[in-house]
Amino acid sequence: MRGGRTLLSQATLAAPAGVFTAIIGPNGAGKSTLLKCLSGELHADQGSVMLDGKPLSSYRSEEIAARRAVLPQTSTLSFPFTLREVVALGIRSGASSQPIYDVGRRVSEALERVGLGHYPDQLYALLSGGEKQRVQLARVLCQVWEPVKDGIPSALFLDEPTSSLDLKHQIGVLELARDYASAGGCVVAVLHDIDLASVYADHVVVLKQGRVHASGAPEVVVTRKMLSQVYGLSDEMIELKWGMKQLA
Amino acid sequence: MASVAESFENSSEFGQGATRSPRDFWKSICLPSLAVVFAVVMILSVAIGPTSVSFGALGRWLVSFVGGEALSLRDQVVLFDIRMPRTVLGALIGASLGVAGAMMQGLFRNPLADPGLIGVASGSSLAAVSVIVLASHLPVALAVHAGTYLLPLAAFFGGLVTTLVLYKVSTRGGETSIATMLLAGIALGALTGAVTGLLIFKSDDAQLRDFTFWSMGSLGAATWQRVLSILPFVLALLFSIPFLSKGLNALLLGEAEAFHMGFNTQKLKRILIIVVAAATGAAVSAAGAIGFVGIVVPHLLRLLIGPDHRLLLPCCALLGAALLVAADMVSRSIVAPAELPIGIIMAVIGAPVFLSILLGRRSLISL
Numbered sequence: 001m002r003g004g005r006t007l008l009s010q011a012t013l014a015a016p017a018g019v020f021t022a023i024i025g026p027n028g029a030g031k032s033t034l035l036k037c038l039s040g041e042l043h044a045d046q047g048s049v050m051l052d053g054k055p056l057s058s059y060r061s062e063e064i065a066a067r068r069a070v071l072p073q074t075s076t077l078s079f080p081f082t083l084r085e086v087v088a089l090g091i092r093s094g095a096s097s098q099p100i101y102d103v104g105r106r107v108s109e110a111l112e113r114v115g116l117g118h119y120p121d122q123l124y125a126l127l128s129g130g131e132k133q134r135v136q137l138a139r140v141l142c143q144v145w146e147p148v149k150d151g152i153p154s155a156l157f158l159d160e161p162t163s164s165l166d167l168k169h170q171i172g173v174l175e176l177a178r179d180y181a182s183a184g185g186c187v188v189a190v191l192h193d194i195d196l197a198s199v200y201a202d203h204v205v206v207l208k209q210g211r212v213h214a215s216g217a218p219e220v221v222v223t224r225k226m227l228s229q230v231y232g233l234s235d236e237m238i239e240l241k242w243g244m245k246q247l248a
Numbered sequence: 249m250a251s252v253a254e255s256f257e258n259s260s261e262f263g264q265g266a267t268r269s270p271r272d273f274w275k276s277i278c279l280p281s282l283a284v285v286f287a288v289v290m291i292l293s294v295a296i297g298p299t300s301v302s303f304g305a306l307g308r309w310l311v312s313f314v315g316g317e318a319l320s321l322r323d324q325v326v327l328f329d330i331r332m333p334r335t336v337l338g339a340l341i342g343a344s345l346g347v348a349g350a351m352m353q354g355l356f357r358n359p360l361a362d363p364g365l366i367g368v369a370s371g372s373s374l375a376a377v378s379v380i381v382l383a384s385h386l387p388v389a390l391a392v393h394a395g396t397y398l399l400p401l402a403a404f405f406g407g408l409v410t411t412l413v414l415y416k417v418s419t420r421g422g423e424t425s426i427a428t429m430l431l432a433g434i435a436l437g438a439l440t441g442a443v444t445g446l447l448i449f450k451s452d453d454a455q456l457r458d459f460t461f462w463s464m465g466s467l468g469a470a471t472w473q474r475v476l477s478i479l480p481f482v483l484a485l486l487f488s489i490p491f492l493s494k495g496l497n498a499l500l501l502g503e504a505e506a507f508h509m510g511f512n513t514q515k516l517k518r519i520l521i522i523v524v525a526a527a528t529g530a531a532v533s534a535a536g537a538i539g540f541v542g543i544v545v546p547h548l549l550r551l552l553i554g555p556d557h558r559l560l561l562p563c564c565a566l567l568g569a570a571l572l573v574a575a576d577m578v579s580r581s582i583v584a585p586a587e588l589p590i591g592i593i594m595a596v597i598g599a600p601v602f603l604s605i606l607l608g609r610r611s612l613i614s615l
Binding site: 086 | 505
């Protein structure tokens with residue numbers, strides 16, 4: 001409940017390790033709210049979030065941060081950090097209990113992975129929106145670098161990670177997320193692009209007005225019926241967007 | 249064009265270890281060089297003044313502790329009872345203002361936040377002025393202590409209340425609106441100014457002189473007792489630096505982000521507000537409202553070494569101390585034997601820097 005409005009109700013979601021879970025749904029369906037509940041940023045009035053069978057609230061925030069990183073939708077920064085410094089914040093966050101000896105190399109590697117390895121001393125504030133989003137992704141990656149650490153899986157929560165990216169980088173980011181999941185990590189991403197979600201996610205959760213409308217493998221969940229019921233798309237609109245492509 | 253592209257290629261080929269940006273260079277030398285600057289300024293401040301005490305005499309006096317020849321009584325008084333407390337007080341206040349400014353800017357996630365500009369210092373001043381007026385109604389035994397102990401405490405609480413009000417008014421869901429913050433600061437400043445004015449209107453001549461001192465800022469009333477009375481506040485601030493730096497860095501990214509990175513943001517913010525209010529209160533109670541140190545010092549240092557608080561905050565302490573002690577030297581020598589209020593000197597240096605932040609980094613600051 002926020003401002004007297006119920007944002008989520010009966011939204012049950014399991015995000016197992018090794019699985020890339022995508023949350024899709026129309027604007028205002030509660031996707032980001034659900035992610036905020038999962039990350040512990042918001043507390044649900046009813047219901048609970050469990051991590052390894054224990055309620056999330058029973059963990060200390062450092063413990064959670066050591067195995068779960070969150071990519072925010074937008075991030076403003078009015079201080080002159082360079083790319084390297086922003087990414088290094090992920091490593092030096094409250095999460096890292098043991099020292100990492102080669103911070104510089106880890107940071108460069110993370111920047112390489114999001115395609116920004118060239119100018120690590122550039123000022124963050126001078127980047128474009130899409131580049132900023134990728135720097136943030138590199139920072140988040142540094143926080144939970146190993147998908148599985150000491151036998152315990154880590155989790156990446158991404159809130160619309162592709163919203164300001166061009167097509168090539170959208171695919172790059174989703175591939176990165178998929179690789180993270182197939183290496184044993186847990187990935188939960190709020191996505192807008194249903195096509196990309198169907199291609200890269202193992203599991204799709206469709207939210208409608210705060211409820212889970214459907215949940216399952218993409219080919220089962222993404223159907224004409226779902227598109228018209230959840231997004232209110234007419235047959236012509238579906239035809240226009242997807243054309244001759246086969247949709248169940 | 250080709251050569252430019254090539255040089256970029258080359259620099260990336262050297263790898264991270266080999267390329268050193270100007271920022272890396274400043275980062276590696278800033279702490280030791282600021283320490284040297286600070287030491288030099290401290291020595292100069294003790295050595296220079298309207299009454300000439302030669303460097304030789306200063307050296308002899310230092311030696312006299314280990315059994316050298318003693319100074320003349322006049323020189324001893326000038327050095328030990330006048331210049332040294334004044335210099336130490338200036339250093340303590342400068343360090344607090346520099347660090348408090350940087351911390352407040354991190355708390356508000358905004359490089360323009362400064363305790364002097366957004367009304368925190370006026371809140372402290374109001375509390376301090378109230379104590380002065382109240383003190384005349386207290387029993388003599390209490391009134392004597394009021395100046396020493398009550399004043400810094402009152403200034404601390406005045407600053408605390410103003411900071412809390414300001415934070416509540418200008419922050420919604422972890423996002424601080426810069427425009428609201430500055431405007432709320434103006435409103436709070438006007439309100440506390442009005443009440444202070446009312447108290448001045450009701451005050452006698454002696455109190456009036458005290459108020460003038462408060463509104464312009466001066467280190468002229470420095471005594472060892474005054475140094476001792478603010479020392480706990482300043483030490484608390486300086487000792488908090490290592491514990492708050494990492495959290496402040498994360499806070500610059502955003503409150504939710506800092507939480508996701510494992511920091512207890514509520515606790516962090518609470519501690520920051522208390523520590524900043526304590527430092528501002530201490531500074532105001534000992535030397536009145538001295539503006540702009542908290543904005544000039546962190547700003548200059550961020551240009552050179554970036555905003556990483558683990559290095560920025562210690563540097564702010566050193567540069568703030570050096571700057572205020574130097575400004576005080578100017579204030580007492582430029583129109584000697586009279587004194588120019590140090591607040592005037594800091595405003596002359598600080599206002600242009602503030603404007604240049606607005607002009608030069610308009611793209612980085614969204615109002």
